[in-house]
Amino acid sequence: MGATFVVIGGDAAGMSAASKAKRDNPDITVIVFEKGEWVSYAACGMPYYVKGVIPSLSDLVQVTAEEFRTERDIDLRTGHEVVGINPDSKTVSVSASGKQFEQSYDYLLIGTGARAIEPPFDGMDLDGVFTIHDLNAADAIHDYVEQTDTATAAIVGGGYVGIEMAEALATRGLSVHLFEMLSHVLQPFGESVSPIIESHLESKGVELHLDTPVSGFVGDEIVESVELEAEMVPADIVIVGVGVTPNVELADAAGIELGETGAIATDEYGRTNYDEIFAAGDCAETTNVVTAAPDYVPLALTANRVGRAIGQTIAGTPTKIGTTAGTAIVKAFDLGAARTGILDETVARTAGFDPVSVEITAPSRAHYYPGAEDLTVTLVADKQSGRVLGGSVVGREGVKRIDTVATAVHAELTVAELQQLDLAYAPPFSPVWDPILSAARVLSGSIEKSG
Amino acid sequence: MGATFVVIGGDAAGMSAASKAKRDNPDITVIVFEKGEWVSYAACGMPYYVKGVIPSLSDLVQVTAEEFRTERDIDLRTGHEVVGINPDSKTVSVSASGKQFEQSYDYLLIGTGARAIEPPFDGMDLDGVFTIHDLNAADAIHDYVEQTDTATAAIVGGGYVGIEMAEALATRGLSVHLFEMLSHVLQPFGESVSPIIESHLESKGVELHLDTPVSGFVGDEIVESVELEAEMVPADIVIVGVGVTPNVELADAAGIELGETGAIATDEYGRTNYDEIFAAGDCAETTNVVTAAPDYVPLALTANRVGRAIGQTIAGTPTKIGTTAGTAIVKAFDLGAARTGILDETVARTAGFDPVSVEITAPSRAHYYPGAEDLTVTLVADKQSGRVLGGSVVGREGVKRIDTVATAVHAELTVAELQQLDLAYAPPFSPVWDPILSAARVLSGSIEKSG
Numbered sequence: 086m087g088a089t090f091v092v093i094g095g096d097a098a099g100m101s102a103a104s105k106a107k108r109d110n111p112d113i114t115v116i117v118f119e120k121g122e123w124v125s126y127a128a129c130g131m132p133y134y135v136k137g138v139i140p141s142l143s144d145l146v147q148v149t150a151e152e153f154r155t156e157r158d159i160d161l162r163t164g165h166e167v168v169g170i171n172p173d174s175k176t177v178s179v180s181a182s183g184k185q186f187e188q189s190y191d192y193l194l195i196g197t198g199a200r201a202i203e204p205p206f207d208g209m210d211l212d213g214v215f216t217i218h219d220l221n222a223a224d225a226i227h228d229y230v231e232q233t234d235t236a237t238a239a240i241v242g243g244g245y246v247g248i249e250m251a252e253a254l255a256t257r258g259l260s261v262h263l264f265e266m267l268s269h270v271l272q273p274f275g276e277s278v279s280p281i282i283e284s285h286l287e288s289k290g291v292e293l294h295l296d297t298p299v300s301g302f303v304g305d306e307i308v309e310s311v312e313l314e315a316e317m318v319p320a321d322i323v324i325v326g327v328g329v330t331p332n333v334e335l336a337d338a339a340g341i342e343l344g345e346t347g348a349i350a351t352d353e354y355g356r357t358n359y360d361e362i363f364a365a366g367d368c369a370e371t372t373n374v375v376t377a378a379p380d381y382v383p384l385a386l387t388a389n390r391v392g393r394a395i396g397q398t399i400a401g402t403p404t405k406i407g408t409t410a411g412t413a414i415v416k417a418f419d420l421g422a423a424r425t426g427i428l429d430e431t432v433a434r435t436a437g438f439d440p441v442s443v444e445i446t447a448p449s450r451a452h453y454y455p456g457a458e459d460l461t462v463t464l465v466a467d468k469q470s471g472r473v474l475g476g477s478v479v480g481r482e483g484v485k486r487i488d489t490v491a492t493a494v495h496a497e498l499t500v501a502e503l504q505q506l507d508l509a510y511a512p513p514f515s516p517v518w519d520p521i522l523s524a525a526r527v528l529s530g531s532i533e534k535s536g
Numbered sequence: 537m538g539a540t541f542v543v544i545g546g547d548a549a550g551m552s553a554a555s556k557a558k559r560d561n562p563d564i565t566v567i568v569f570e571k572g573e574w575v576s577y578a579a580c581g582m583p584y585y586v587k588g589v590i591p592s593l594s595d596l597v598q599v600t601a602e603e604f605r606t607e608r609d610i611d612l613r614t615g616h617e618v619v620g621i622n623p624d625s626k627t628v629s630v631s632a633s634g635k636q637f638e639q640s641y642d643y644l645l646i647g648t649g650a651r652a653i654e655p656p657f658d659g660m661d662l663d664g665v666f667t668i669h670d671l672n673a674a675d676a677i678h679d680y681v682e683q684t685d686t687a688t689a690a691i692v693g694g695g696y697v698g699i700e701m702a703e704a705l706a707t708r709g710l711s712v713h714l715f716e717m718l719s720h721v722l723q724p725f726g727e728s729v730s731p732i733i734e735s736h737l738e739s740k741g742v743e744l745h746l747d748t749p750v751s752g753f754v755g756d757e758i759v760e761s762v763e764l765e766a767e768m769v770p771a772d773i774v775i776v777g778v779g780v781t782p783n784v785e786l787a788d789a790a791g792i793e794l795g796e797t798g799a800i801a802t803d804e805y806g807r808t809n810y811d812e813i814f815a816a817g818d819c820a821e822t823t824n825v826v827t828a829a830p831d832y833v834p835l836a837l838t839a840n841r842v843g844r845a846i847g848q849t850i851a852g853t854p855t856k857i858g859t860t861a862g863t864a865i866v867k868a869f870d871l872g873a874a875r876t877g878i879l880d881e882t883v884a885r886t887a888g889f890d891p892v893s894v895e896i897t898a899p900s901r902a903h904y905y906p907g908a909e910d911l912t913v914t915l916v917a918d919k920q921s922g923r924v925l926g927g928s929v930v931g932r933e934g935v936k937r938i939d940t941v942a943t944a945v946h947a948e949l950t951v952a953e954l955q956q957l958d959l960a961y962a963p964p965f966s967p968v969w970d971p972i973l974s975a976a977r978v979l980s981g982s983i984e985k986s987g
Contacts, residue, residue, distance in 0.1 A: 097968075130904060130963045144904040245962075374958070385968045386961045402984070407956035414960035423960050453581055453595040485966065488959045489939045495957050496947030505858035506946050507825070508939045509865035509874050510837045511696075512581050515936065517548075517836045533853070 087112030088191035090399055091177060093167045093335070095119030096126065097385055098366025098392035099196030100148065103159050105396025113400065115159045116188065118179055120166035123220045124150050129385055131223035132246070135230070136253035142220050142227075170195075170339035172359045192361050192399045195336050195349060196392065199329035199367035199383050204241075206325075207301030213308035214323045217246060229322060235259060239311045239320035241299050243270030245415040246326035248282070251291050252418050254322070261291045262318055264311065266298040271415070275428035277444045277463045278479045282417050289418045294318075329383050331368040344370040346381035355395040355406045363399075365391040365406070374408035374495055375427045375474055376436035382409045410475075412491045414484060423487035426475025426494040428465055433474055438467040440474060441535070443528040447520035449483040451512035458482050462524040464490070464500065471499035471532055476524070489521045500529045538563030539642035541850050542628060544618045544786070546570030547577065548836055549817025549843035550647030551599065554610050556847025564851065566610045567639065569630055571617035574671045575601050580836055582674035583697070586681070587704035593671050593678075621646075621790035623810045643812050643850045646787050646800060647843065650780035650818035650834050655692075657776075658752030664759035665774045668697060680773060686710060690762045690771035692750050694721030696866040697777035699733070702742050703869050705773070712742045713769055715762065717749040722866070726879035728895045728914045729930045733868050740869045745769075780834050782819040795821040797832035806846040806857045814850075816842040816857070825859035825946055826878045826925055827887035833860045861926075863942045865935060874938035877926025877945040879916055884925055889918040891925060892986070894979040898971035900934040902963035909933050913975040915941070915951065922950035922983055927975070940972050951980045 090106050092099040095117050107115045117124075123146070130145040139145070153159045162181070169178035176187045201216035203209060213233070215226050229235065238254040240247045243265030255261045263270070263286065269279035270286070270293070283293055300312045302323055310317040331348040342358045344350035349364040351357055353372070357364050366388035373380035387409050397404040414423040427433045433440035442465040450457040460480035466473050476490035493503045504525035510517050518526065541557050543550040546568050558566045568575075574597070581596040590596065604612045613632070620629035627638045652667035654660060664684070666677050680686070689705040691698045694716030706712045714721070714737065720730035721737070721744070734744055751763045753774055761768040782799040793809045795801035800815040802808055804823070808815050817839035824831040838860050848855040865874040878884045884891035893916040901908040911931035917924050927941035944954045955976035961968050969977065 127902060127904070127963065127968070129961070129968075130902060133905065133963060138906050139904050382958075384961070386958065386973075389968055390956060405956075408958070410958040412958045412960050414962045414965050416962060416964040421965065425958070425960070451578060451581060453578070453590050454584065455589050483936065485934065485960060486936065486939065488937065488957075488970070488972075489943050491959055492940050492943040492947070492949075492957055495953070496943070496949055498943075498947055502946070505841060505856075506939075506943055507833075507837065507859070507861040507863045507876070508942055509863050509876070509936060510580070510835070511865045511867060512578065512584060513867040514865050514872065514874075517578070517580075517840055519939070521939075522837075 087114060089114045089116065089189065090192045091188055091190035092117040092194045092196060093177065094196035094198055095124035095161060095163065096196065096198055096366065097388035099194060100125040100153065101389045101392030102194050102196070102365060102396035102399070104157055105393045106399045107157055107159055109397060109400035109402065111158070117159060117161045118165040118167050119161065119163045121219070122163050124153065124161065124163065126220055127385070128219070131217060131220065132249035132253045134223050135227050135250065136256050142224055145220065167335065170335060170341070172339055172362060175361065193363065194395060195362065195364040195368060196366045197332040197335060197368045199331045201326070202328045202330050204325065204327055206299060208303055208308065211302055211304045211308040212306055213321060214302050214325065216325045217250065218329065226324065230254070230257060233321070235321035237262070237320050239264065239318065239323045240326065241323065242326040242328070244326060244328060245271065245413065248286070248415060248417045250324045250326060251286065252416070255289060255291055262294060262311070262320065263291055264294045264297050264299050266296070268296050271422060273413070274422050274424045275463055275477045277461055278422045278424065278477050281461060281479050282420060282422055285417060285420050329367065331381070331383070333368055336364065336368070344379045346370050346379055348381045350379065353405050354398055354403060355391055363395045365395055371409040374410050376432070378436065380409055380411065382411055384413065410491050410494050412487065414487065419481055420479060421484035422477070422479040423484045424475070424477040425487050425491040426465070426473070428463065428475045428477060433465065438474060439469055440465050441468045441528065441532060443524055443531060445520065445524045445527055447523045448516055449480060449520070450514060451516050454512040460484070460520045462520045464524040464528050466500040466528055466532065468532060468535065471501055473498055473500055473503055486519065486521050500525050500532065504529045538565060540565045540567065540640065541643045542639055542641035543568040543645045543647060544628065545647035545649055546575035546612060546614065547647065547649055547817065548839035550645060551576040551604065552840045552843030553645050553647070553816060553847035553850070555608055556844045557850045558608055558610055560848060560851035560853065562609070568610060568612045569616040569618050570612065570614045572670070573614050575604065575612065575614065577671055578836070579670070582668060582671065583700035583704045585674050586678050586701065587707050593675055596671065618786065621786060621792070623790055623813060626812065644814065645846060646813065646815040646819060647817045648783040648786060648819045650782045652777070653779045653781050655776065655778055657750060659754055659759065662753055662755045662759040663757055664772060665753050665776065667776045668701065669780065677775065681705070681708060684772070686772040688713070688771050690715065690769060690774045692774065692776045693778040695777060695779060696722065696864065699737070699866060699868045701775045701777060702737065703867070706740060706742055713745060713771065714742055715745045715748050715750050717747070719747050722873060724864070725873050725875045726914055726928045728912055729873045729875065729928050732912060732930050733871060733873055736868060736871050780818065782832070782834070784819055787815065787819070795830045797821055797830055799832045801830065804856045805849055805854060806842055814846045816846055822860040825861050827883070829887065831860055831862065833862055835864065861942050861945050863938065865938065870932055871930060872935035873928070873930040874935045875926070875928040876938050876942040877916070879914065879926045879928060884916065889925060890920055891916050892919045892979065892983060894975055894982060896971065896975045896978055898974045899967055900931060900971070901965060902967050905963040911935070911971045913971045915975040915979050917951040917979055917983065919983060919986065922952055924949055924951055924954055937970070937972050951976050951983065955980045
């Protein structure tokens with residue numbers, strides 16, 4: 086008989102691990118407990134469902150529950166909530182349809198994900214106030230906008246979810262206010278990206294309220310306005326998108342160690358402090374490739390990649406889960422913005438680097454070729470070693486170039502090496518010196534001069 | 537007094553070196569001899585001038601001769617042809633306005649470029665038969681199409697110039713025939729790219745004649761048809777684009793060593809067999825990053841990069857010229873195709889690798905996001921080491937992703953490392969697993985299984 090592999094949570098990390106383990110080693114019995122009904126869905130697509138460019142929520146499901154059961158031979162049980170992990174007996178306690186039972190495991194993966202942070206604002210429970218994390222929330226927002234008379238929207242939080250929802254609701258014709266308590270939107274994207282995104286949001290009619298903490302929401306059952314320190318701003322719908330927090334309570338209660346980020350600590354194979362218990366996805370830490378420190382990157386690719394590696398390990402081929410660079414990309418109306426690695430000077434210094442950076446603007450195509458758009462590229466490197474630490478790209482096209490920087494960051498290239506890469510050039514696709522190369526050239530020159 | 541740096545040829549390599557040397561060390565006297573009138577122009581833009589999307593040839597000039605003289609303090613002399621190099625006396629013989637003089641140098645850069653290959657076809661001298669290499673040729677083709685009654689065009693050669701010219705002339709309304717003596721167009725892009733490009737060219741009305749050698753051109757002063765082995769194909773204009781050959785006669789006559797590719801051999805600083813004589817651009821060899829063997833890559837970025845590095849060396853900071861991966865990208869109507877590194881199995885084996893490859897097709901964006909287009913990605917790796925050797929990408933958008941592969945090739949990443957890169961994902965820009973990652977994942981799996 087093969088081993089029993091139990092997975093808690095049927096989303097990206099869990100289903101990637103389940104699928105990979107079963108495919109590589111069909112003798113393993115794979116049981117997935119998912120407390121909801123949706124499995125393996127693209128949460129990142131939700132703003133575009135609200136916007137109206139994706140017809141149905143079911144389009145966001147990558148593989149259906151039925152396909153996992155019949156085609157991949159995975160014992161996927163939706164509506165099953167794991168309420169306890171018992172590492173000593175190697176069992177989990179499961180609640181379903183009002184009954185509870187124990188399931189034993191040889192290997193366990195915790196893929197409990199994260200949930201939207203619910204700030205302790207007054208009026209969070211008013212009708213028309215939403216957080217967005219799962220498909221049910223996206224569905225509710227979509228229906229609320231379609232079925233009620235919403236003219237003004239308030240977005241609380243200027244991270245990528247806030248910006249995507251601002252685009253979605255403004256495109257639907259709502260008048261959108263965006264509230265950010267910090268001085269800039271998209272803070273993790275760095276100083277050169279935020280002002281460009283902010284001007285663009287304003288040009289699209291989004292009213293930005295920076296340095297503006299929200300105190301709460303006011304209304305009589307239904308939200309009517311956002312309460313600030315000194316004023317009230319009317320709002321028919323409110324989306325609170327101030328980040329996510331990992332679902333670690335189940336793990337914590339079982340004595341599984343959490344890391345300094347608050348997510349579940351794991352080793353380079355995704356193992357927790359119990360040898361046969363793994364954690365992956367939005368509930369688990371990763372290791373930052375630049376700082377080598379624990380990091381919390383609740384993004385889809387990480388969940389998929391780490392889940393898959395763990396599945397492979399459990400199937401018999403020990404596979405490292407890899408590292409993360411915090412690479413992210415976001416669309417804001419007509420602009421794209423992307424970032425990777427370490428952009429923040431303080432973070433870089435704490436990790437022992439002496440960061441220097443450069444910001445350049447260069448065209449996305451040959452300057453004379455129709456459709457060329459300005460790209461603003463920031464590149465950060467360590468002054469002593471020249472190692473590329475991170476970068477950002479913002480512009481109307483071609484921001485996927487961040488992948489070149491992400492690859493350089495992972496490969497620990499120096500900025501001098503980055504500058505000499507043989508990247509692709511033809512007038513419809515790039516200037517002779519790709520903007521990434523131009524940035525590297527300038528930064529390399531400034532390091533040489535100061536060195 | 538500073539040294540005298542003489543440059544032969546006022547295009548990408550020469551002007552990059554001249555500008556960099558002068559900027560870094562203003563004491564150097566920099567003299568550039570250019571036999572023609574155009575300097576520092578974007579030859580790659582020529583097909584788009586012929587196509588009609590770039591209004592003026594002067595748009596392709598990056599920096600004007602006047603700017604080099606006044607703003608960069610470079611003694612740029614157009615209409616000056618270097619007719620001899622005398623390494624023993626460290627002088628060049630220059631011919632201008634019917635007179636000849638000697639110019640001494642401390643450092644010399646040979647940037648004589650390349651010229652279009654003129655095959656020994658009958659009728660090459662007929663009116664309406666063109667090769668395309670410099671701006672004068674582009675101008676002549678443009679004017680010929682505008683001013684004469686051209687209804688049918690014949691393109692000889694299915695390389696990137698041939699394909700770009702096919703697009704240019706078809707877009708202008710000409711009926712285009714493309715003749716390629718090999719069995720596929722874009723041979724260096726590999727087996728998975730060519731058929732996709734060929735179908736697309738045909739869908740755009742380009743009549744492809746593969747495996748079809750041309751014997752010559754027939755007409756009475758003006759070209760009327762292309763002669764094949766068994767038939768004649770009418771043509772009002774013929775573009776012969778069968779590659780370029782380096783201009784090495786001047787160097788060869790002076791005892792400067794040529795390499796196995798036929799271009800000028802140089803060391804890692806761009807030096808020839810004479811310490812003070814450098815060569816760069818379309819007349820010089822480079823070193824392939826994968827095979828470590830001499831390579832001939834007559835492309836714009838290489839010329840710019842190598843020229844700049846040599847300028848920096850001459851200014852006092854020894855700088856390696858870097859390596860090339862043979863990265864190239866081409867637009868063919870609505871498709872883009874890109875390649876990097878080693879795709880050819882024989883070349884890989886000769887260099888001591890045991891190549892394995894994979895071809896996958898994946899969407900350019902999340903599958904549910906509007907505008908997603910299929911991308912076909914090929915990845916080649918060495919079976920033993922797992923090292924990424926090369927790759928190609930073809931599709932309607934997002935082919936600049938080849939830069940990720942090029943960076944991996946330069947950084948000597950394995951396919952397992954490539955698979956674990958933290959690349960950028962959001963639905964408008966990519967699937968969760970970028971197509972490059974998907975290809976790496978599949979190739980990595982196939983290496984593991986066979987290993």
